[in-house]
Amino acid sequence: SITLFVFSVGFTVFNIGKTRRDTEKLHDIYAFGKIIPQRSVVMIDAKMWNDWSLQTYMMRYYFISLDGSETPRDHFIIDKALDTGTIIDTIRYQRYLLETQHYELYKRKE
Secondary structure (H helix, E strand, O other): OOOHHHHHHHHHHHOOOOOOOOHHHHHHHHHHHHOOOOEEEEEEEEHHHOOHHHHHHHHHHHHHEOOOOOOOOOEEEEEEEOOOOOOOOOOOEEEOOOOOOEEEEEEEEE
8 A cells, every 4th residue: 555655646746737638728728827917807709608628727727717798808819710700800909929729819909
């Protein structure tokens, strides 16, 4: 039992900071967390509302809430895989030039 305990503690310590699930999603979320201020509300497309892992990761790591309504916010996140039926209002929003894998981040123009 001591060997099993030592192995499990060593395995846990060895895997700290490594992601195995949602690596693309977490890559983008970490990039967004460096830009979006904590405790912000970010606009998302209504089609993304059921992306619960996105919502929970944003809240868990950066205390950022997501809003699926059409209320304009300072930041807007869209899934790259979404149907292009969602048109970003380029008059009001400008895309950040980030190397993202799954999502794109836009900032409202001032």
